[in-house]
Structure formats: structure tokens, C-alpha cells
Amino acid sequence: MATFPPYPTPPTGPAGPADGVLRHAHWWQRRWVRYGSLITLLALSGLVILALVREQTGTEGFLVGLGLAVLPVPLLMTAFRWLDRVEPGPWRNLIFAFAWGACAAALIAIVANTFAIHWIATATADPSSAHTLGATAIAPVVEESAKAAAVLLVFLFRRRDFTGIVDGVVIAGFTATGFAFTENILYLGTAFGTDQVNGAPGIVSVTAATFFVRVIMAPFAHPLFTVLTGIGFGIAAQSADRQRARRILLPLCGLLLAMGMHALWNGSSTFGPLGFLAVYAAFMVPAFGLLTWLVIWTRQRELRTVREELPAYVMAGWLGPAEPFALGSMGARRLARDYAGQHLGKPAARVVAQYEAYATSLAFLRHRGRLGRAGADFVVRERELLTELWNRRQTARPALEYAARATTPATPPPMWPGYGPQHGAGYGGQPGAVYGPQPGGAYGAPGAYGYPSAYPVANPSPNPSPNPSASPSAQYPAYNPYRS
Template sequence: MDPYPAYPHHQDPAPGGAVPHPRWWERKGVRVTALATLLALSGVVILALVREQTGTEGFLVGLGLAVLPVPLLIAAFRWLDRVRPGPWRNVIFSFAWGACAAALIAIVANSFATRWIETATADPSRADTLGATVIAPIVEESAKAAAVLLVFLFRRRDFHGIVDGVVIAGVTATGFAFTENILYLGNAFGTDQLTGTGPGLSSVTAATFFVRIVMSPFAHPLFTVLTGIGFGIASVMAPDRGRARRLLLPLGGLLAAMGMHAFWNGSSSLGEYGFFAVYAAFMVPVFGLLTWLAVFVRQRELRAVRQELPAYVAAGWLAPPEPFALGSLKARRLAREYAAHYGGRTAAAAVAEYESYATTLALLRHRGRRGRAGADYVVRERQLLDALWERRGYARAALAYGSRAAAPVWLPPVYAGPALTHGPAYNPYRY
């Protein structure tokens, strides 16, 4: 779903009045095919490399265990993106890039760098330590950040702020962690097979599963989210203002992700309880802080919807109940359910698109009032208004229902003597 529908008459005409035709390498189909081919080849190669290291049985065991946290993490990021959900194609691309391309780059580059350090220093233990704390964070975070950069550059209209950066970065890191967990769990299973250890709690497989799947499934997403926040802040800045900051913010987020990743990898060298100390004193608080930040930004977007859309009600573009309904997740859900019940999938899809366009319009106006919307503000606003107008037939009745069902119920004041009391017996609103 493109939040800014394209109109042919907005293309710049070539000399003579003809609409310019893109070169073959600029065509959307060519780029999509090339990217899909790249990801497919990366997937085949990474599959062969992981299977070679773990064996077929270890690969299957690792795959079965590594897939467990993936649906939960994807669902969490989609829940965070409920106010203005991005298209599924971006989610699929991000996960595929992390699981295939980024994982392949990391395996090849980490192995090469570690062997080079080992040859140069003749000290295998030092090479492993430097590889884990220096090389791996730089290589892996750069490879994952490439997916965020690609969406930022080529799907710019799907990238509206911090939440979009967090979602794209988090899903990419989820895919990367999925492939990495297959490798670690498969190798752990192979170790148990060699030592004759059964599938009990004392096995290496169980210990690896506990540390990577139970305790820290959010580790890689947490690192890469810092990069996504940098891109997200840069995306809401006006294109003609603060160009240096727009370049430095993503770079700063990437450096922060590398530093946090290095600190986490180095925790195992801090003694017997170093890992658990870093986990409890650093990782969990940072995870809580970033989760709070993402939810806070989402609530701020809903507040902007309620504040900005009444201007379009006064102009006749929207119905009076819509700013409240569009600023409430409960009302939005009820509107989609109402549309699905009476109009089927087509109506539900139209209402969902209406909600997304309206949210984008409100945030665009919010940035415009602060001077951050860019030179194409008027064109983009008109495109979004046209998109809303085309879908008003399905959306207005559904949103009117959602606004009534989600609105607080007013109760009359309770008479208690000669005057109204505002004590415990008085309950003017019931939610």
C-alpha cells in the first residue's frame, strides 16, 4: 500500500511534452527481480554453509528451535506499527535480507577476518576475542543496516518516522538472529552427539537454547533498532534543512548499535557472572527504555491525528466523528470489524487504507506546521486527500460506528442532598 498514490500527471514531461520513459535498469520490475534473485541466491548459499557446519540432523534441530521466537517478534513489531502499518512487502524484504544476505555477509567476513587476525598474531584465542568484540559487531550491524538504508532510499514514502525505522530494523535483525540461531543450536546439538550427552537440561543444546531463545531473543533486534531510530529521526527532517544532521543521525545510530553489540559480546570475558551482570544491569533496562520510547512515539502519533484532522473536518473533507475515531486504536479496530461484517474483505481493506492515509495526512500536516514537510507538501497533501475521498463510501459509516462504540459513556451526576457531590458516588465517565 503506497501512502502517496502516484498520478501520471505529476511526472515531469520531457522536451516536446512526452512523459519520459525510465531506462531499463530504473524500471521497478527490473529492480524487484534483481533484488529477489540476489536474496534467493544468498539464501541458497547460506543454507549450504550452515548445513555444512552443523550437518543435516543438526540443521533440522537448529531450524526447529530457532523458528520459535520469530512469530512472537514479528507480531510485536507489527503491533507497534498498528497506527500506520507499513506494507507487508517491506516486512518480507527486511526479514529475508537479515536471514539471507546479512547472514551470508557476516559469516564470510567474520571468518575471513578472524583467520587473518589468527595468522597475523599466531594467537587463536586472541583472534576469537577480537573477532567477537570488534569484527563481528562492525560487520553484522553494517550488513543489517543495509536493509534499513535500502528501504529508506527506495521506499521513502513508506518511511515516516521513528516507529517505521524501529520496525524495519527490528524485523531485519529478527531474520539475522534466526539464521544465526540455527547455526549455534545446530553446532550445540553436534557437540552433544559427539560427547554422547542426551537431550536433557544438562546438554549444550539446552544451555544454548536457554541463553539465545529464552533469555535474549531480543538482543539482535535491540542493537539494530538503534540504527533504525537514527534513520527514523532523519526521515522526519525537512529535505532542505539540516542535511549534515540527516546524514549523521543514521551514522550515529549505527555506531551506537555497534558499540552495544560489542559490549554484549564482550560480556562473556568479564568473568563467570559477567554475562548475567551485563544482561540484568544493561540489556534489560535498555530494552525497557527503547520499548517505552517506541510506545510513546506511537501515542504521540495518535495525539497528532486527533489534533490535526479537525481542520479537514471544517473544510468538508472528513466527517465530524473521524478525528476521534482515527485517533483511537479501539475505534479503528471496531471500524474495520464493522466494515468486514457488512461489506466483506473489500470494505475492510478500504477502511484500513483510509485509516493509514488519514494518519499519514495528519502527520504530514503536523510536520508542515513545524516547517519540516518539504517543498512538495501541497502536492502530497492533495494526493492523500484524493485517496481519502475515493474511499469515503466504505469508511465514513464504519468510522462513525467505531467512534460511537469506543466513545466514553457519560453518566448523569448522582443527586446526594441539596447539591451535587463529586465524591466517590459521582462517576461522570465510565470507560
């Protein structure tokens, strides 16, 4: 068992150099400078790639390519966001990933690929083999490396939001979706220009074939490749800090697998129509199915982690007895949000959603700590999450308890040790009991990790008498948590 130190006491005086606090941060360390620099970089990359693509496709071809390339984007983004519903990451990370893929990674790829193909064609005096070699050997390395950079940046600078395989898959998926979007504009716009030169009326022939292959048959191709890199980073995120080799080698292995599958997919076009279909049927579709199963299984495992880790906080008095069950079920979560929204409006539904996200992060944090993979800021982060939960308890707890009862009408969630009629509003409690733990507890020094004493006991109120304004029935008039 790991043992964690007591909670640090807050400083009583102003911070100085001896406290390790930087009085005046350098200008490049300020948040607005970093954000502004990143936004400027992505915006400039977007303008340059826009100009390059329009130059190759023409204005009409660009507009046609844009209209067709945007079609799979909402579907892919919705699918990846659905996978991330257990512990939703902030939208700013996803927007960054998509923008990086569509702008920075696409610009790196088009410049590097063009330069490499031109250099090979000049050196070999064989443009045909230069294009083949560029597509099968150069493009996979350049494109997957450029997309992996977004995953690496989120892994390094948004470490709290990157905790496992699902996070890696979602960030990689959004990055690859953005990259494929820009690439599809280029390919579809070029195909449309070819049809126009050949005198084909409208969107037929080459454009239709390109649309069918890139948007209908394999819209998941780029996400599939880059997701392998994301899985490598996700497994590395679950590793302990001391496992440096594992944290470095796993992302590299994922990147190499992504490059290999990308090269196989690009090279299949040289095998003829039957070879292309064979690669698609034998490798692409099974790999897509396997990775889909892996991610869904991982999501179910995350829900199980929530149900297994949160009871420790029930015993310490921070959570209600029904909450581990409700928070470990996506159906119960949705029902809790809907119930709060119906009775207290959309702001209450948002509060419940925030409560669910913070509780999930708390469960994952405790899970990493129990496995010896928690960082040095475990205690600080735990207290931050518990504070966020406690500030939202009055709105979220009744909704979650209702959802737990509604989703299991015959078998209520178990009563965790320390709860019952004598401890207030546990399942089986008598009507009118105080909702929540017995008052009087306080922050305490953690004991051995994994025991109730390792967690501070909440101190909701100095008054042990029932408080009707804090009861579930007062918050939700149509709901009585003690009815049978």
C-alpha cells in the same frame, strides 16, 4: 508559516522532452528489472548461506537448529507489527527487511567474520585471542553495518513509507529478527553436533544451554542493537531536507550505539558467568525496557498527531466531524473495522482499514508541512491521499462515526467549526440531513498553510438534496448515527 503553491494543472497534451518526462526509460530503470535483481540477489544469498550453515552443522544439526531457531520469530514479528499499527507499512518492506537480515546480512557477516578471525589468528599465532577479538571488535562492526544496510535501502528508496521513529524501529527489528534467525540455526546446530560428538543423547547439555541463552533469555538481543540504528534513521526522517548534517549524523550515531552495545554483549562472555549476568541485568534488560517505553510513547504521540492535524480537513469538508477522534484511537479503529465487516463483509473491513491508513498518512504529512519539513511533493501527495479517502468515504465514514459514538457514549467528539445542523451531518445535525459537507465546493488554490483555505473543499455531489443511498443508515441498516 509556510506557504505552498497552488495545485498544478494537469497537462493538456502529450508529454514530451520539454515536460521533463522520460519517453524511454533505460532497461535498468524499469521496475521489474530492479525487483528481479533484488529478489535474485536475496535468493542467491539465501542459497549460499544455507549451504555454509549446513556444512558447519550437518544435515541433522541444521534441522534441529532450524526447528529451535524459528520459535521466537513469530513472537518478535508480531510485536514489531503491533508497534506499526498506527500507520502500517507495506508488507513488502518488512519481507525485504527480514529476507535481507536472514540472507544477505547473515552471508556478509559469516564471510567477513571468518576471514577476519583467520587473518588475526595467522598474524598473532593465537587462535584463542583471535576468536575473542573477532567476537568483541570485528563481529559488532560487520554485523550491525550489514543489518543497517537494509534500513538505509528502505530509507532511500521507500521514503514515503519511512516517516518516523516507529518505521525505523520496525524495519530494523524485522531485519535483526531475520539475522538472529539464521545465526541461531548456526549456533544451535553446532551445539547439537557437539553434543552428538560427546555422546550426549538428544537435545541436552550444550544445546539446552545455547537455547536457553539465545532463545529464552535474550531473543531480543539482535533486535535491540539494530533498533538503535533504526531510531537514528527515524529521527533523520523527521528532519527537514535542508538539515543535511542532522540527516547524516543521526543514523551514524545510532549505528555506533548499536555497535557499542553489541560489543559489550559479546564481550560479557569473557567476564565469566557473573560478568555475563551483570551485563544482562545492568544493561540489556534496562535498555530493552527503555526502548520499549520510547517506542510505545512514540506510538501514542502519533495518535495524538492524528487527532490534532485532521480537524483542518474536517473544516475543509473532506472528513466527517467524528473522524479525527475515531482515527486517533486504536480501539475505535478496531471497532470501525469490525462493524463494517459485520454489516458489509470482509471487503468493507479492508476498505475501512485502508481509509484509516490513508488518513493517518495524511495527518503525518500535514504535521511535517506545519513544521516546515514537507518535501517538494507535498501538494501532490496531499491530493493523492485525499482522493484515496474520498473514494472510500461511503463505506468508512459510517463505521468510524459509529466507533466514535460507541467508544464515547457520554461525551461525543467535538463539533468542529463550520459543522452543525446548518452544514449537514455534523454531530447535532437533524435526521435526514445530507451526510458530509455542503456540495458545491471545488479544488482551489491553497492559501496560507494552516488555515482552512489551504485545503480544497470537497465536491461530493451537484445535488444538494438528501440522497438516501449515500446516507449512513442506508449503508448500515442497523445503525442510525443520529440517535441519542
